[in-house]
Amino acid sequence: MKKTNEQAIAGRIIWMIIQYVSLLFFSFVAVIPVVSCVITAFKTDTEYQNTNVMTLPESWLNFENYIRAFDKANMGRGFINSAIILVCVLLISTFIGTQLAYVLDRFKFFGNGLIRNLFLFASQLPGVAMQVALYEIMYKLHFINSMVGYIILMCGTDIISIYIYIQFFENIDYSLDESAIVDGANYFTIFYKILLPLLKPAIVTSCILKGVGTYNEYYCANLYLQDKTRVNTVATSLYTFVGPLGSKYNLICAGVIISLLPALIVFITCQKQIYSGLTQGAVKG
Amino acid sequence: MANSKQIAKPKRSFPDWLRSRDGQKVLVMVAFMIVPLVLLFVFTYLPFGQMFGFSFYNMKYIGARKFVGLKNYSKVFSRKDCFGALKLSLYYMLGSVVQLGIALYLATILSFKVKGGNVFKGLMFFPFLINGIAIGFIFKFFYTRGFVFDTVLQWCGFQLDNLPYWLRDQRINNFSLVGTSVWRYFGQNMVLFIGAIMSVDSELYEAATLDGANRFQQFKYIILPSIKTIITLNVILSITGSLSAFEPPYVITDGANGTGTYFVVMHEIAHTQQKVGLASAMAIVLLIIILIVTGLQKLFFKYVFKSGEDEDPRAAIKREKQLARISSRKGGAAV
Missing domain, CATH: 1.20.5 (Single alpha-helices involved in coiled-coils or other helix-helix interfaces)
Known part of the structure; x- marks a missing residue:
């Protein structure tokens, strides 16, 4: 015992x-x-x-590598471009994403299920494979080396935020819409004046997820924004270190650290939203 | 938005209809869906269709195209570097099993009260938020002879001479690459699992603890049943994910020394050699394989979980009964 x-x-x-x-x-x-x-x-x-790589540096205040890396890789330009891309992509995709989710959740019409499935199917196609043919389309649209083109591309299919929005709409009682309709409001008013403000937590969540994703995106950015002196993003400016600079790791590491600072700051400030956003997106997706 | 106006114009002849509820409804639907649907079409379904067309041609992005019928497809299966590359997926599948195991184990630990739990969670999750190119550099550096990984292993008592070249030695380099992918995603999987575990009513755990169920029993009877769905989902996703593995070799070794997965080879053929037809055929072949696998998974899900959904209340009751049984057993032992 x-x-x-x-x-x-x-x-x-x-x-x-x-x-x-x-x-x-x-x-x-x-x-x-x-x-x-x-x-x-x-x-x-x-x-x-x-010294061995794991030996601590003599001075923790030696920021020379950071400055050199920032310069060499043209990261100032990269930060400006990434900021422009982020703002535009988040604005546009929030706008079209919430609107689409509103229609898909609130209206029963022929093709509703089909449209949902089209988006779901699109999300299952591996991006790398799609670029083989998309490259030609981007070329024909004169979207190579064009920030506008890249932004429009990035605003495309994004099943996770659409799911997050739809899920949120499902939890907003339909009687809210109905009473507004009785009061004579049209659908645009209902959406912009009543529902959109309620959607704010979902918008914040999906913007953080989409924001981190967009900031980190490098494959399409490398493919379509080829002019690394003009239209580089933070991620693609790291490509500068491929080649002759490839063994100067003190420089490269500084560049890498600079590039992941914004993600680190967002993570520290918005940990909760990132976790909950991921969980929401995954359970439905 | 511009399009909605164009559509609205001819309807002016039915102003009453437009002002009616139905007219409003159609208007708002068109206005709200036109942009995302156009984007979806232009950037997903149009290239998808074109790719199918390209796969029958011998072509570059610019210049003359020659119709070659099914030749590209027969090349996909006969060229050693194309279809053969799919066997590398096995490494990635193995990796994802390990990754899910680690994630599940850590999620279980962290879902109980642990000192500093949030810090641990944050540290292990952060790799997920690092961009792919940075990861490439980090691990080129990490695996370089005599650098980070070798140093850490030397701390543990290994001799440098006995250690292989992590990225060059063909016996080991695919494992090294898969390791980076595990490193990047185990924290994210862990967070997903924690989310699923937390969605279980916390009273269940309290009741179980009060009744004296130990951690393992709690895991087996409360946690595991409640996250069965998300585990299965992740296992299934990892199969398609492994087939289309791309990032680790692309950013770290560029596919050298036998690390070129199917998509890395395809990328090289499409964008460096500009054999667009062959690359398209490769893409189509893998997409078909992925679709078949996804279809099988759907069937599997239906078969395993369709009945599961109906039985959910019953399963819950069963779980409670099991709990009661444990508690009675424990209670009996303690008294």
Whole structure:
């Protein structure tokens, strides 16, 4: 009787140790590749050549690599372009996404299910494969090296936010619409004056997800925004380091760290929304 | 928006109809759906159709095109670097199994009260938010001979001479690449699982703890049944994901030394060699395979979960009964 109690306590302690050891181990695994980059980014050229990569830098205030990387990779331009792209894509896609979700949720019409399925199917096509043919279309539309073209491309199919919006609309009582209709409001008024303000939490969530995705997108950006001196984004400006600079890792690491700072800041400030947005999107998708 | 006006104009001859409820309804539907549908058509379904057409031609993006019938398709299956590349998917499938296992394990730990849980969660999730190119550089650096990974292993007592070249040695380099993908996504999977676990009524856990169910029993009887759906979903998604694996080799090795997955080879053929016809055929072949796999998965889901949905209340009752059984057993032992 007493023995089982002791065993239970011992078991709990062992389980506790296993828990923390696993958490520490996997956190270490998750962090070490990035931490090693931070360490290296603070080293001077001679220091980088003469010490082991995991030896701490002499000075944590040596920002020279950051400045050089920022310059070499034209990252100032990249940040401006990425900001323009982000603002436009988020505005437009929120606008068309909420409108589409409104119609799909509130109106029963022939083809409603078909349209939903078209979007769902589109989301299952691997993007890399689609670009083989899309490249020609973008070329014909004169969208190569065009920020406008890239922005329009990025505003396209985005099943996750549409699902998040539809889910949100489902939870807004239809009687709200009905009473507005009785009062004589038309559908545009209902959408803009009544429903859109209620949708704010969903908009914030999906904008954060879409924002991080757009900021990190590099494949299409590299393919369609080829002129890296003019239309580079933050992500594609890192391509500067492919080639002759390819072994100057103190420089490269600094560039990498700069490029992931915005994502880090968004993550720290909006952790909750990111988690909940992901969960919502995944359960439905 | 411009389009909606164009459509509205001819309707002017029925102003009454337009002002009626029905007219309003059609107007708002057209106005709200035209842009996303045009985008969907131009950037997804039009290229999809064109790609099908391209696959019968010998062509570049610019210049003359020659109709070659099914030749591109026979090349896809006969060229060693094309269809053969699909066997690399096996590495990625294995990786996703490992990844889901780790994610599930950590999610279980973190769904109970743990000191610093949010910090751990954040640290493990963050890799998901790093852009692909940065990941490429990070891991080229990480795996370089004598650099980060080798140093860490030396701390653990390994000799540098016994360690392989992680990205060059063909016996090991695919595992190295799959490792980066596990590194990137296990935190995200973990967050999804935590979300699913948290959606279970917390009273269930409290009741179970009070009744003396241990962690393993709680996992088996409460957590596992409640997240069965999302696990299955993720396992299934990982199959199609593995078939279309692209990013790790593309950003880290550029497909060198036998790491070129199907899509990396296709990308190279399309955008570097500009054999657009062959690349299109490759894309179509894989899309068909993915569609078949997805179809099978749908069937599987229907077969396994359709009855599951109807039985949900019954399953819950069963779970409660099992819990009661554990608690009675435990209670018996404790008294």
